[in-house]
Amino acid sequence: MPQSTIYQPMTTKKHVLAFDIDQTLNIAKTPIPPEIADLLVECLNYFEICPLSGQKFEQFLVQIVDPLKHAGVTKGQLAHLHLFPAQGTQYYRFENDNWHQVYNYPLKESDVASITATLEAAARELGYWEASQLAAGDEIIENRLSQVTFSALGQKAPTELKYAWDSDMKKREAIVAKCQEKLPDFLYEIGGTTSINVAAPGMNKEFGMNHLLEELNIEKSAVLYFGDMTEPGGNDYPVVAMGVDTISVRSHEDTAYALRGILGLLGVIVKAD
Numbered sequence: 001m002p003q004s005t006i007y008q009p010m011t012t013k014k015h016v017l018a019f020d021i022d023q024t025l026n027i028a029k030t031p032i033p034p035e036i037a038d039l040l041v042e043c044l045n046y047f048e049i050c051p052l053s054g055q056k057f058e059q060f061l062v063q064i065v066d067p068l069k070h071a072g073v074t075k076g077q078l079a080h081l082h083l084f085p086a087q088g089t090q091y092y093r094f095e096n097d098n099w100h101q102v103y104n105y106p107l108k109e110s111d112v113a114s115i116t117a118t119l120e121a122a123a124r125e126l127g128y129w130e131a132s133q134l135a136a137g138d139e140i141i142e143n144r145l146s147q148v149t150f151s152a153l154g155q156k157a158p159t160e161l162k163y164a165w166d167s168d169m170k171k172r173e174a175i176v177a178k179c180q181e182k183l184p185d186f187l188y189e190i191g192g193t194t195s196i197n198v199a200a201p202g203m204n205k206e207f208g209m210n211h212l213l214e215e216l217n218i219e220k221s222a223v224l225y226f227g228d229m230t231e232p233g234g235n236d237y238p239v240v241a242m243g244v245d246t247i248s249v250r251s252h253e254d255t256a257y258a259l260r261g262i263l264g265l266l267g268v269i270v271k272a273d
């Protein structure tokens with residue numbers, strides 16, 4: 001992208017804020033709350049904003065872009081929003097009033113088929129295949145093009161049920177262990193509340209972050225990353241491990257608090273509702 005279209009460093013070295021989505025900007029799978037939307041709209045005046053998450057592009061529109069529109073985001077501000085779905089194996093930019101895909105690294109059809117079969121077999125063997133609880137039209141295993149995602153209760157299950165299903169991650173760890181025996185050459189990541197993301201080796205958030213740095217033509221020192229799974233084994237850890245400065249949050253409330261601090265240093269106070 002042309003250098004002149006992105007913000008240059010100001011008084012701080014950081015001019016790019018990158019974010020995990022689920023549990024960092026929102027309650028998992030739901031749109032970002034109005035407070036986060038207001039804060040991000042303000043941040044778009046000063047920073048390149050880069051959500052980087054396992055969700056697919058359509059979910060980014062529902063979870064991030066629609067709430068920003070609700071909060072009054074302008075087209076000029078949207079030019080500073082960079083969407084990195086499917087752990088950054090895809091990249092979308094807003095240009096000429098629309099979202100355009102800049103790159104995409106999809107999985108092979110044959111890989112999608114073997115991952116899907118392996119996940120289902122592992123979950124069934126362990127008694128964790130919850131198909132009877134699915135809402136109409138919902139699915140447990142979803143092809144997100146650059147990765148395959150297992151969501152134990154489907155996409156549409158109530159949030160409370162999702163939180164309760166595997167709060168200590170033991171069920172998902174067991175499923176992953178079984179899958180790794182059957183199909184070792186892929187990358188398994190536990191994310192969200194009921195999810196396992198499966199991708200080709202190397203297709204994790206480090207891949208996404210490296211492409212983000214390349215596409216925005218910046219050094220990693222320019223980025224501040226926010227995530228809730230930043231410990232080893234978590235899906236945000238690859239970003240930490242590559243040496244990107246990271247703020248670990250427990251929830252979107254923590255993120256809001258940090259963003260208020262960052263904006264406050266710039267003299268911008270966003271009123272709480």
Ligand SMILES: [Mg+2]
Pocket residue numbers: 020021022023024192227228229
């Ligand atoms: Mg998360």
